[in-house]
Amino acid sequence: MLTINNITKTFNLSTPDERKALDDFSLSVKPGEFVTLIGANGAGKSTLFNAICGNFITDSGSIILDGHDITLMPQYERSRNIGRLYQDPTLGTAPGMTIEENLALATKTGRWITHITNRDRELFRQKLSRLQMHLEDRLTQQIGSLSGGQRQAMALLMATINPPKLLLLDEHTAALDPEAEKKVMRITEEIVREHDLTCIMITHDMQAALDMGTRTIMMHDGKIIYDVYGEERKKVTVNLLLEKFRQATGKDLNNDRMLMI
Amino acid sequence: MNTFFSLIQTALELGLITSLTVMALFLSYSMLNVCDLSTDSCFTLGACTGAVVALAYPAISLPAAMLAGALSGLLTALLQTRMGINSLLSGIIVNTGMYSVNIAILGNASLININKANTSFTFMKSMLSGTPLAGYYRLIVIIIAVALVALFLTVFLKLRLGLAIRATGDNPQMVNSSSINPAFTTTVALCISGSITALSGALMAQYQKTANIDIGQGILTVALASLLIGNSLTRSSKISFRLLAVIIGAFIFRLVYTIALRMNMPAYMLKLVSSVIVIIAISGPYLHNQLPLIRRRINYNQKVK
Numbered sequence: 171m172l173t174i175n176n177i178t179k180t181f182n183l184s185t186p187d188e189r190k191a192l193d194d195f196s197l198s199v200k201p202g203e204f205v206t207l208i209g210a211n212g213a214g215k216s217t218l219f220n221a222i223c224g225n226f227i228t229d230s231g232s233i234i235l236d237g238h239d240i241t242l243m244p245q246y247e248r249s250r251n252i253g254r255l256y257q258d259p260t261l262g263t264a265p266g267m268t269i270e271e272n273l274a275l276a277t278k279t280g281r282w283i284t285h286i287t288n289r290d291r292e293l294f295r296q297k298l299s300r301l302q303m304h305l306e307d308r309l310t311q312q313i314g315s316l317s318g319g320q321r322q323a324m325a326l327l328m329a330t331i332n333p334p335k336l337l338l339l340d341e342h343t344a345a346l347d348p349e350a351e352k353k354v355m356r357i358t359e360e361i362v363r364e365h366d367l368t369c370i371m372i373t374h375d376m377q378a379a380l381d382m383g384t385r386t387i388m389m390h391d392g393k394i395i396y397d398v399y400g401e402e403r404k405k406v407t408v409n410l411l412l413e414k415f416r417q418a419t420g421k422d423l424n425n426d427r428m429l430m431i
Numbered sequence: 432m433n434t435f436f437s438l439i440q441t442a443l444e445l446g447l448i449t450s451l452t453v454m455a456l457f458l459s460y461s462m463l464n465v466c467d468l469s470t471d472s473c474f475t476l477g478a479c480t481g482a483v484v485a486l487a488y489p490a491i492s493l494p495a496a497m498l499a500g501a502l503s504g505l506l507t508a509l510l511q512t513r514m515g516i517n518s519l520l521s522g523i524i525v526n527t528g529m530y531s532v533n534i535a536i537l538g539n540a541s542l543i544n545i546n547k548a549n550t551s552f553t554f555m556k557s558m559l560s561g562t563p564l565a566g567y568y569r570l571i572v573i574i575i576a577v578a579l580v581a582l583f584l585t586v587f588l589k590l591r592l593g594l595a596i597r598a599t600g601d602n603p604q605m606v607n608s609s610s611i612n613p614a615f616t617t618t619v620a621l622c623i624s625g626s627i628t629a630l631s632g633a634l635m636a637q638y639q640k641t642a643n644i645d646i647g648q649g650i651l652t653v654a655l656a657s658l659l660i661g662n663s664l665t666r667s668s669k670i671s672f673r674l675l676a677v678i679i680g681a682f683i684f685r686l687v688y689t690i691a692l693r694m695n696m697p698a699y700m701l702k703l704v705s706s707v708i709v710i711i712a713i714s715g716p717y718l719h720n721q722l723p724l725i726r727r728r729i730n731y732n733q734k735v736k
Binding site for chain 1 (some may be wrong): 589594598602604607608611612
């Protein structure tokens, strides 16, 4: 589904702050695979997402999504096939617009001269009821008046209402309270399973990284330092992940800091 | 008593003509969150184009002005979305450059009279002559134009294209990472707001039977003041109510101005008054929020002494 060939991105080239955020990075993700991505701060996890989404064009290498070369494609064109959630729940929804208006933007994209029909509303209610947040009765309420958890659930719904070819989750529950985190995580797993989505999820929770998904990747200094899936992954523990980090980098991974973000 | 009503009627007419520009700002400033500083020249462009075309082809005077306004909006949009020029700066640049264009449209003159030309007003006057509404022919033309624009915006802002424009202003980060191209939504919104501003200018020229190079000077601030007065009238988030409120805001502004003129305020004060209203309307809520902090600082400083 997603093939990344030898991409490199250097920030602040030829300055004292020069930093290789992605270093000859390659990755191939199969359709339906659910990858959990871990690594210390500054490892290049979010930079990888930015590269895939087109926030910047990589210095070299290529990115292939579902057979199409998207390396040079502008961000908004890639976004038709990529759903993305951020840690900050305010980034995924428009606060001054109502629930139904936000959802309308996520459906029938490109069909600009269309109104929200009653059939649209029926679909919205049905999708919203799955969140179990009673939002289905509040279609005309402004998003800005919702809680962080509700907004993130809305953002998730908007990102997946047209099932994307790739779903990128950038610690999308890290800013939520434990209750909301559980709820959003449950909805995430449900939606990913239902549409058999190809998904990459960044997390700082190493246990969750092993519990969820089908494959776990650890990044450091813009490179993959550990990649595990299938039978082998079932035997992996958090301690083993820490050991792998030490082997690859010669440093201790401060587990507390990773969990604390 | 008669002069009183005719004063109110004139205030209503002028207020409603300005309210078209206010609605254009509602789209670009309130919805898209771009302060289009080319508004003044766009208004003048509409007035000049409308007047010149009215002399030759009266029937297409208003559409021609709207087309010119849309092109001006397109230019402003292209500068900021495709050429890397800051949105405020691109408005200023277009504003300056358009001055020459407007003089050229007027045929190397700074004033044009259209006393004898057929306009939408003379058309309505002949339509209504002999009916009880004859005395209101100006008002009727203006009300039709305002109603059509308000209706258009109400419908348009609920279309997915309108929603995308609102989202671009409401949460640019969200739009950047979505399949909406912000360059596209910005361009569409500025073209539409430009054409409405130009319509406003053309109607003003037809109303006054003259267009001059300064007709649009300061209209942005006047319209902004009207917009902010209108915003203070409603807390509704409904587009139709908010549009109605800003139209009323334009009328209130004009009415206050008319009353002030009657109380011997010199006419040249209009621009100062509109600037002061904009300052109060924007900085008022800010200063109000700062008030508790300012009080604490004063108390603290007194204690320290």
